Amino acid sequence: MLTLDQVRSKSTTRLIGLHPVVMAAATVLIERCYARGVPILITQELRTIAEQDALYAQGRTKPGSIVTNAKGGYSYHNFGLAVDFALLLPNGSSVSWDMNQDYNGNNIKDWIEVVEEAKKLGFEWGGDWTTFKDYPHFQMVFGLTLTQLRAGSKPSETAMVKASAIIDRLKGEVDEDMSRIEELEAIVVKQDERLATIEKRLNISGKETYAINYTEAITAAKAVGAITTSAEKSKLELNVIQLLYNMGLFAKGDK
Numbered sequence: 001m002l003t004l005d006q007v008r009s010k011s012t013t014r015l016i017g018l019h020p021v022v023m024a025a026a027t028v029l030i031e032r033c034y035a036r037g038v039p040i041l042i043t044q045e046l047r048t049i050a051e052q053d054a055l056y057a058q059g060r061t062k063p064g065s066i067v068t069n070a071k072g073g074y075s076y077h078n079f080g081l082a083v084d085f086a087l088l089l090p091n092g093s094s095v096s097w098d099m100n101q102d103y104n105g106n107n108i109k110d111w112i113e114v115v116e117e118a119k120k121l122g123f124e125w126g127g128d129w130t131t132f133k134d135y136p137h138f139q140m141v142f143g144l145t146l147t148q149l150r151a152g153s154k155p156s157e158t159a160m161v162k163a164s165a166i167i168d169r170l171k172g173e174v175d176e177d178m179s180r181i182e183e184l185e186a187i188v189v190k191q192d193e194r195l196a197t198i199e200k201r202l203n204i205s206g207k208e209t210y211a212i213n214y215t216e217a218i219t220a221a222k223a224v225g226a227i228t229t230s231a232e233k234s235k236l237e238l239n240v241i242q243l244l245y246n247m248g249l250f251a252k253g254d255k
Contacts, residue, residue, distance in 0.1 A: 002092045004031065007039045010088065017046035019080045019155065021163050022140050025121045026083050028171045029138075032117045035174050037104030040114055041095050043136065044084035047077040069132050079149045082139035085114060097136060111135070121170060122163050214238050217245035224250050 008030055015023045026042055033040050047055070049072035059066030068075065076082040086095035087110055090103065099111040115125050118138045126134030140163065142155035221227045221241050226249075233241075244250060 011042040014042045014045045031174045038110045038113050039088040040085045041088045043086050046080045076139040084136040217242045220250035
């Protein structure tokens with residue numbers, strides 16, 4: 001499984017150019033989804049007017065399917081206030097737009113989990129639109145219309161402060177969750193190390209053979225029929241034979 005740093009790094013360049021508050025929200029969205037076992041990738045971010053016009057032409061004057069009804073200047077992407085996402089698959093290199101998958105196995109569709117987290121952060125979801133639903137799309141508009149943005153309006157300080165307060169609070173929650181996850185991972189590592197030590201000590205793999213000091217116990221056990229062969233035995237088997245021999249259950253000295 002990818003680490004959080006690896007998941008974040010895959011979207012880093014795609015966050016460049018976003019409004020700072022939207023960038024912070026998108027980053028926390030990645031972190032909160034990861035904490036729920038749903039890694040995501042930001043696939044679309046700031047688009048220039050020219051890029052938007054080219055996308056609008058697709059399916060109209062250019063080959064392909066229609067993917068947007070927004071011309072240049074008529075999308076919140078053009079003002080750094082929107083992102084699109086996809087589910088990042090376990091192999092770390094492929095993505096999915098399958099809205100019905102439940103890769104983390106918690107009986108909640110992963111796509112819906114991402115939407116839930118996005119809405120908590122203050123994003124609007126394109127899947128709630130009444131016409132031309134855009135399911136991978138999130139936007140944070142600070143109460144501004146596209147007409148206002150085209151006229152040069154910017155998010156107010158009050159709107160940004162309110163949005164930042166929500167983002168900071170939710171980031172604090174995910175930091176606590178990740179701290180717990182790291183603690184649990186550290187415990188698992190220690191347990192694995194202990195198990196490896198025990199397995200090595202007992203030679204569960206059975207690769208080691210008995211040393212000369214087991215010879216007497218092996219001979220005695222074979223003499224009374226407790227074992228039928230002196231073939232190589234694991235450390236665990238040798239310890240049991242030696243223990244029984246020491247308890248007098250084999251006739252000592254009986255060769």
